[in-house]
Amino acid sequence: MSLTATGSGSSVGSSSQSSRGPRRGWRSAGTWFGAVIVGLAAFCAIFAPLLVPHDPFAQDLGKRLLVPFWMEGSNPEHLLGTDQLGRDYLSRLIWGCRISMLIGVTVSFVSGLIGITLGVMGGFLGGRTDDAVLFAITARLSLPVVLVALAVVGLLGSSMTLLVITLGLLLWDRFAVVSRATTMQVRNLDYVAAAWCAGCSRFRILTREVLPNIASHLVVVATLEIALAILLEAALSFLGLGVPPPLPSWGLMIAEAKDYMFFSPWIIMIPGIALFVLVLGINLLGDGLRDQFGARTAP
């Protein structure tokens, strides 16, 4: 089974083999850019209720589709304009950041729990257990993620909780692949052998020796999964089967604005750019972390 090839298109699995020189200026600039974006997004997400200039749910049909500040005829009270129902776009954007971050982090937590458990078990125990884990990963990869998530939400009705559970159950594959591979590497190292000789229990070896030593790789996977979950949530919400309205998910904002995009393109530009920049920032931070950890913990 070519699991390295099916690792859902990221180079995480092979990170320890890729060329790794000293970190260069442009790369660390990218990492800093990513860190600033993620920090800003986390700040917006946590303090959204204090930051929003208006109620993101309050409609004002008298002020529909006001243009943002860089265009002629904008209203200084609504910096980024208003949407088709007259809701303040900046407020909805900030609230949408909260939703994206919340979904990204919780989905990554759920999928991490599943994937790491499976991967570490397979990698550590080997044999039949490993065969079963490999099979689970293969089966999971053959399921079309977007379609299955759409079907679950479509059949059970959209809610944040359901969305998080569904995506969490679908996105654990990369966690499993990476934790399995790294556990296999760590398993045969001297300090694990030493722990065996010292009479440590299997559980103690797993929690005290193996997990701390693969943690850095898993942090990198977690950042990538957060980015992926945010993109998927936006796509599902865009298709109308993700975050339920009137919550301002960025994907939903783009879907609602679609009918007006040919007359006022800014209305899909704003949430789209926010989504793009956030995902880019998370990926840049993840790449930076990979370089950082990779240089230190290369097995």
Place this chain on the structure above:
Amino acid sequence: MLRFLVRRLIVALLVVATVMTLAFILTRLSGDLAVSIAGPSATQADVDAVRKAYGLDRPLIAQFFDWVGRAATGDLGDSYFFKTRVSTLIGERMPVTLTLGLTGLVIALFVSLPLGILAAVRENTALDRIVQVVALLGQAMPSFWLGLLLMILFGLKLGWLPISGTDSWESYIMPGVVLAFSAIPAVTRLTRAGMIQAMGSDYIRTARAKGLSRASILLKHALRNAAIPVVAIAAVQFGFMLGGSIVIEQVFALHGVGFLAWESIGKNDFPVVQSVVLVLAVIFVLLTMLADLLNAVLDPRLRSA
């Protein structure tokens, strides 16, 4: 080689069986299907009639094995909404999805292979960095948003390409480009990594020592070896593209299999939903199997795996 084949086939069959079970469970999650099929204004008698007509009054286990048994012979049941056979429906819509997927794959390879090779040959130069930045940007791009942007730019402002529908081959250009974006980062990175590894190997040094031309070394020796993982990931990415095309089909109103599934989810037409999940999964399994076989043929070292 034979053992490898048999092993691979058994795993594939088990995966398909697992997917069938999951797809069946998935469509039964919503509780009483008869109620949702009959609609909100139906009376209890209507619901009972529906339940009987669609065989939903039988035990779940019987329904499951009925579905598996029929699917094994190619009979995917009847659609509740379209009142036709699901296999016919999927057969009608599949060409659109396959055309879209192939267009996306071809565009992705045309962009990624040269980019990856260039980046590898000029490793650690400005060019290499630009290629990696492009890959990062592609990874962060929400496909549906990119689709809308292209529609505004090329459909409305410039008027070069049709915005939706499947009337001509031009209709597939924009969706194909958008779909390609999802594969370009992965294929580019893998091509680059494969080429860098190949360029550092002994046989390349030998080829250099023999005084072969640069082009010959690159294309005949290095690329052939770097191609092995690229072929595998191209097949896998093609599978992901077919699964992911559901979003793009919706954006561009292409009536493919993804669009069919999206419509059917909204209508609670569960035979169609579970069949599309199954068909896409089977295609994916076949593609990965094909990739593994190709790999085994290209690289004998992998056969014992």
